[in-house]
């Protein structure tokens with residue numbers, strides 16, 4: 001039955017976000033507006049959980065019977081050890097951003113991967129046998145690479161501030177996935193050397209993120225119309241990199257599009273109902289001040 005107004009009662013199902021920090025997250029706004037628009041008796045809260053309290057928090061969420069939760073920095077890897085089962089791609093990736101609680105059994109999933117890929121598919125960007133440049137080698141870069149490999153992208157140039165971290169990620173992934181990767185330090189010289197040979201560039205570093213909004217990981221003179229530039233930073237909505245890419249006529253994908261798609265994946269796992277992405281998108285843009 002559709003609920004015409006929002007009342008929290010004993011039947012309300014709880015979903016939440018755990019991480020540290022969580023104060024700036026748009027997830028509560030996105031999920032609550034979408035629960036309301038779907039007439040679902042669900043509520044979404046966020047909880048700051050320090051690393052030392054993670055196990056107690058996960059056990060507590062299981063004990064009180066939450067329907068599910070999202071996991072953010074710095075717990076995405078650690079939570080894989082605290083759930084009962086994982087889907088195969090989360091297991092390969094070693095990171096979870098969504099947990100579903102089915103009668104006390106915790107199932108870990110990674111909707112960041114689908115969340116990253118969906119905006120590319122929405123723009124009909126074909127990834128099979130493409131060559132991609134990934135800036136960064138953290139948790140988000142791992143999800144992006146796993147998604148791209150899954151879609152048939154076989155060649156990567158991976159540039160990271162700490163070269164050893166990127167090399168470690170590649171040797172780890174090579175045991176699970178079939179792909180080729182060149183790894184080098186993230187600097188202008190290495191970007192200039194490789195950017196002409198790639199179809200897709202993904203910024204999976206926080207360069208350009210609020211408050212450092214005047215920074216771009218790539219200078220404007222290296223961008224071209226035929227490139228696809230995907231900046232997963234979502235605050236601000238129009239990063240300096242996106243602004244430069246638009247100026248040269250490149251195809252751009254904004255970070256908020258990934259944010260909405262990963263949230264839609266979590267929403268449908270918890271509720272069994274497809275999320276209204278238009279409501280999520282409107283809410284997130286409002287929260288990000290657009």
Ligand SMILES: NC(=O)c1ccc[n+]([C@@H]2O[C@H](COP(=O)([O-])OP(=O)(O)OC[C@H]3O[C@@H](n4cnc5c(N)ncnc54)[C@H](OP(=O)(O)O)[C@@H]3O)[C@@H](O)[C@H]2O)c1
Pocket residue numbers: 073112115135136137138139140141160161162165186204205206207209232233234255256258259260262
């Ligand atoms: N749109 C979305 O839905 C979504 C989802 C997840 C993440 N994100 C965004 O993606 C970004 C990365 O998140 P993450 O989870 O991967 O973080 P993470 O695990 O902490 O990794 C951060 C990565 O960025 C690099 N980095 C950090 N500061 C840098 C700097 N000043 N200059 C150059 N490189 C720098 C790090 O390099 P080192 O290895 O050298 O430390 C590392 O490769 C964040 O901005 C986050 O907000 C967006």
